[in-house]
Structures are given as structure tokens and as C-alpha cells.
Amino acid sequence: MSTRTIVWFRGKDLRISDHAPLRAALAAGDVMPLFVLDPYFFAPARARELPHRMQFLLDSLSALEAALAERGSRLFVVAGKSVEVVPRLTREWRADRVVAQRWVEPFARERDRRIGDELGAAFQLYEGETLMPPGTLRTGAGRPYSVFSQFARVFRETVVIGGPWLPPRALPPVPSDVRADTTAIPTCEQLGIQRNPALLPGGERAAHARLQRFLRDAASAYPERRDRMDLAGTSRLSADLKFGTISARQVWTAVDGALNGTPAARSFLNELVWREFSHSTLWDRPELLERPFRPGFEGFPWQHDEELWQAWVDGKTGYPVVDAAARQLLGESFVHNRARMISASFLCKHLLIDYRRGEAHYLKHLTDGDWAQNNAGWQWSAGCGCDAQPYFRIFNPFTQGEKFDPEGDYVRRWVPELAKMPTRYIHNPAEAPDAVLREAGVWLDQSYPRPVVAHRLARERFLAVASQHLKRDPRASEAS
Ligand SMILES: Cc1cc2nc3c(=O)[nH]c(=O)nc-3n(C[C@H](O)[C@H](O)[C@H](O)COP(=O)(O)OP(=O)(O)OC[C@H]3O[C@@H](n4cnc5c(N)ncnc54)[C@H](O)[C@@H]3O)c2cc1C
Numbered sequence: 001m002s003t004r005t006i007v008w009f010r011g012k013d014l015r016i017s018d019h020a021p022l023r024a025a026l027a028a029g030d031v032m033p034l035f036v037l038d039p040y041f042f043a044p045a046r047a048r049e050l051p052h053r054m055q056f057l058l059d060s061l062s063a064l065e066a067a068l069a070e071r072g073s074r075l076f077v078v079a080g081k082s083v084e085v086v087p088r089l090t091r092e093w094r095a096d097r098v099v100a101q102r103w104v105e106p107f108a109r110e111r112d113r114r115i116g117d118e119l120g121a122a123f124q125l126y127e128g129e130t131l132m133p134p135g136t137l138r139t140g141a142g143r144p145y146s147v148f149s150q151f152a153r154v155f156r157e158t159v160v161i162g163g164p165w166l167p168p169r170a171l172p173p174v175p176s177d178v179r180a181d182t183t184a185i186p187t188c189e190q191l192g193i194q195r196n197p198a199l200l201p202g203g204e205r206a207a208h209a210r211l212q213r214f215l216r217d218a219a220s221a222y223p224e225r226r227d228r229m230d231l232a233g234t235s236r237l238s239a240d241l242k243f244g245t246i247s248a249r250q251v252w253t254a255v256d257g258a259l260n261g262t263p264a265a266r267s268f269l270n271e272l273v274w275r276e277f278s279h280s281t282l283w284d285r286p287e288l289l290e291r292p293f294r295p296g297f298e299g300f301p302w303q304h305d306e307e308l309w310q311a312w313v314d315g316k317t318g319y320p321v322v323d324a325a326a327r328q329l330l331g332e333s334f335v336h337n338r339a340r341m342i343s344a345s346f347l348c349k350h351l352l353i354d355y356r357r358g359e360a361h362y363l364k365h366l367t368d369g370d371w372a373q374n375n376a377g378w379q380w381s382a383g384c385g386c387d388a389q390p391y392f393r394i395f396n397p398f399t400q401g402e403k404f405d406p407e408g409d410y411v412r413r414w415v416p417e418l419a420k421m422p423t424r425y426i427h428n429p430a431e432a433p434d435a436v437l438r439e440a441g442v443w444l445d446q447s448y449p450r451p452v453v454a455h456r457l458a459r460e461r462f463l464a465v466a467s468q469h470l471k472r473d474p475r476a477s478e479a480s
Pocket of ligand 1: 048226234235236237238239241242271272275278335336337339340341344362366368369370371374375376377378381408
């Protein structure tokens with residue numbers, strides 16, 4: 001007898017190809033695709049807290065709805081709390097089981113535990129967000145890895161990445177007795193969100209087009225160009241990986257196949273392994289969304305300076321590269337990885353502001369904002385994370401700018417009041433002679449601020465504060 005399966009799409013798996021739950025349901029019989037508009041994310045007040053992710057998600061959800069319909073099925077979009085809707089529909093639809101893709105976040109694991117308890121039918125979670133089930137790799141002592149290079153070595157030696165599955169050619173129509181009080185996918189406007197035209201388009205097709213463009217235009221030069229903030233040298237697939245409009249396995253296989261063992265392949269795939277590391281780390285240490293990985297950082301004397309915070313948020317610190325990153329975030333909800341590192345380090349180390357404030361700001365505005373990845377990036381930058389940048393390594397934003405934006409084009413794009421500065425001074429306009437500033441139309445403190453803190457002093461202050469604080473605890477700079 002055919003099994004009736006609810007395929008519960010949950011926002012990190014918005015595709016029909018390489019989708020383990022959908023494939024399993026299809027192999028067993030009737031397929032009932034479901035998406036729940038849970039107020040946890042979709043209440044207008046909540047949605048407005050994550051406007052760009054919401055826009056990308058809604059676009060991707062519409063694309064999923066169309067893809068399912070094209071193949072003969074349909075997506076049921078039902079409003080309500082997941083913990084109530086899913087068990088209720090399981091009963092009403094006489095479903096034998098519910099299948100979904102696993103999430104790693106602590107709050108999602110709690111949601112899944114509650115649903116599993118209340119379902120009254122089988123609840124099966126499948127992998128798919130990552131290349132291997134998070135929390136799989138263990139050291140010889142049976143502990144999670146806290147050093148990336150060791151994790152990466154074992155990952156490469158042991159994890160077998162199979163070929164991705166093609167999309168189903170056709171899907172069975174949903175059984176005729178399956179009905180629900182459905183709702184249309186809301187528009188951004190209905191949730192009170194202003195659409196941002198600068199965002200990348202969502203959806204599975206757009207994700208694959210991005211992958212193909214990357215393979216054609218940028219992949220082979222990835223190692224040389226990936227750190228250049230002024231060039232389009234990276235894949236821009238992060239939001240797709242976050243929302244699952246493409247699977248990590250599809251990206252891995254395509255890049256591995258196209259670049260086949262070259263340094264470019266190794267360099268790019270290594271970033272996907274960093275992604276695995278972030279997800280596994282959060283899986284094994286769910287408390288990291290609240291607290292630093294390195295216990296010595298507990299109680300760190302972060303400062304509460306609203307003026308400095310606002311200068312950083314608005315991109316008005318007087319450090320052009322830091323300001324460009326802040327404005328790129330607000331403008332297109334994306335920030336180049338190198339600029340993220342410089343900007344995050346600056347907030348924590350130069351301004352002594354708690355990394356958790358920056359983390360929340362990024363999570364709100366980034367289209368690819370992802371709990372595991374963002375937390376790992378911020379803790380790395382602050383020096384308190386799992387295999388983080390050591391606390392005493394402090395980026396110099398001027399020299400970082402000169403190195404990774406050598407012509408200043410990244411700064412010119414996002415800080416247009418500096419557009420006419422000659423390249424020699426673009427990363428440090430406060431050092432430019434008056435005549436150069438006049439010629440470029442830059443008026444310090446008026447059209448563009450002087451540095452809100454002096455680099456050398458800020459550096460020394462952070463080192464003094466951090467070493468004093470970390471002295472209290474001998475494990476401070478050790479990974480646990
Ligand atoms: C402070 C900070 C915050 C960050 N927040 C996020 C976030 O919320 N979501 C997110 O996806 N990434 C985050 N990152 C990692 C990285 O900046 C982005 O993944 C990358 O910039 C996305 O651009 P891309 O897709 O063009 O990357 P590519 O260079 O093309 O890399 C391909 C993929 O590999 C993964 N990847 C790349 N770099 C990293 C990295 N350093 N760590 C882990 N995975 C990586 C991403 O999934 C990325 O899409 C953060 C980094 C820092 C320093």
C-alpha cells in the first residue's frame with residue numbers, strides 16, 4: 001500500500017533537486033508538500049526584523065511553489081505555529097509520516113523535539129543543509145574538533161560526497177481528500193517590508209545560474225581574486241546555500257568537476273569545509289549563540305558607546321574600508337568576506353564593542369545571515385571563537401584596504417564622497433595634504449569624518465584590556 005508523506009519544506013531547503021526528503025517521499029507513494037508560515041518568522045513585526053532574508057525567502061518560496069506545480073504537485077502554504085499545524089495536518093491528512101531537512105540551531109532542535117513528541121506519526125529528518133551530518137567528526141579522544149585544519153584533514157580523508165540527485169521529472173498529484181485552509185505566499189509589502197531591488201534574486205533557477213556564472217567567469221582565478229573586495233571574484237552563493245535553493249553537495253560536485261583537483265578547486269572547496277566546521281561547531285556547542293567559545297572571554301569589559309556604535313553602523317568611522325563594508329551591508333545586504341573580517345575586527349578591537357551587537361546587526365541585514373556561519377565569523381573576528389584569529393592579531397584597516405582594494409574602487413563605490421580621492425590616499429584621507437583634499441572635494445569632519453579612534457592607540461588599548469582580562473584565566477587563549 002502506498003505511504004502518505006508530508007514533505008515539510010522549512011526554508012533552508014527551497015529546491016526540488018537533490019532534496020532527500022522529497023525523494024524519500026516520492027519513492028514511498030503519495031507526496032503532500034507543506035510550508036508553514038510560522039509567526040515565529042512571519043509575523044509582520046518579526047519579518048521586519050529580517051527584511052532582506054525575508055525578501056529572498058519569499059521569492060524562493062514562490063519559485064518552489066511554481067516548480068512543484070510544473071511537475072504536477074502543489075505546495076500547501078498554511079499559516080500557524082509549526083508545533084500545532086504539522087501535528088494537526090498529519091492527523092487530518094491521515095499522513096503516515098512527516099519528512100524534513102534537519103536544522104542545526106538549538107531553537108530549531110527544540111522545535112523538532114516538540115513536534116516529534118506530538119506528531120503521532122513518524123517524523124524523519126534528513127541531511128541536506130551540509131555535506132555531512134553535523135557533529136559527525138570526532139578527535140581520537142572522541143571530542144568535537146576545535147582546530148579547523150585538523151577538522152578539514154579528517155573531512156577530506158573520510159567524508160564521501162555522493163553525486164547530487166536530479167529533480168524529479170514528475171510528481172504525483174496530491175491525494176484528492178487532502179485539503180487545508182491555505183494562504184497565498186505573502187508579498188514583502190504585505191509584511192510591511194520594502195523590497196530592496198539590489199538583492200540577488202532568489203529561487204533554484206537563479207541559484208544554478210549564479211553557479212554557472214561563477215564557473216564560467218571567476219572560479220579558475222578564485223585563489224588570486226577571492227580576497228579582492230573590488231572584484232567579483234567569489235561565487236555569491238551564500239544566500240542560496242543558506243536557503244537551500246542549491247545544496248552544498250551540488251556546489252561541491254560542480255566546482256570539483258569543473259576545476260578538478262586544481263589549486264582553485266582546493267581553495268574554493270576549503271571554504272565549503274569552513275561552512276561544515278561552523279555548522280558542526282554549533283551542533284556540538286549550541287550555547288555558542290549566547291556565549292564565547294573561549295571561556296576566558298566571559299565577562300569581557302566591552303564598552304557601551306552609542307556614538308561609536310552608530311558611526312560603525314552608518315559607515316562614518318573615518319576608516320574608508322570599514323565604512324564601505326557598513327554601507328554595502330545596508331545597501332545590498334551583502335558584504336565581501338574580507339570586508340566582513342576587517343569590519344568585525346574593527347568593531348570589537350578598535351571600538352571595544354561586544355561582538356554580539358555586531359553579530360545581531362549582521363544577522364538582521366545580511367541576506368545570507370545564518371546563525372552558525374555568522375556566529376562563527378564574529379567569534380573568529382573577536383578572537384574568542386573556535387579556532388579564531390588570535391586576540392592579539394589586530395587588522396590594520398588602512399593596510400588591509402591597500403592590499404585588498406588596491407585601486408580603492410570598493411571604497412569609491414560605497415563611500416562616494418571619497419570618489420575623487422587619489423588612490424594613494426583613498427584608504428586614509430586624513431593623511432592627505434590639504435591641497436589633495438580640496439582637489440578631491442573632501443572636507444574632513446564635514447563631508448567625511450576623521451578616524452573616530454586612532455589606529456595605534458586603539459590597538460594598544462585592546463591589547464592592554466584583553467591581556468589584562470585574559471590573565472584571569474589560564475585557558476583564555478586555548479581552545480577547549
Ligand atoms: C563577521 C563575519 C560574518 C559572517 N556571516 C556569515 C553569514 O551570516 N552567512 C554566511 O553564509 N557566511 C558568513 N560569513 C562567511 C563569509 O563571509 C560568507 O560566506 C561569504 O562572504 C559569502 O560570499 P560568497 O558566497 O561569494 O563566498 P565564496 O567565497 O564564493 O565561498 C563559497 C561558499 O563557502 C562558504 N564560505 C565562504 N567563506 C566562508 C567562511 N569564512 N566561513 C564559512 N563559510 C564560508 C559560504 O557558504 C560561501 O557561499 C561571515 C564571515 C564573517 C567574517
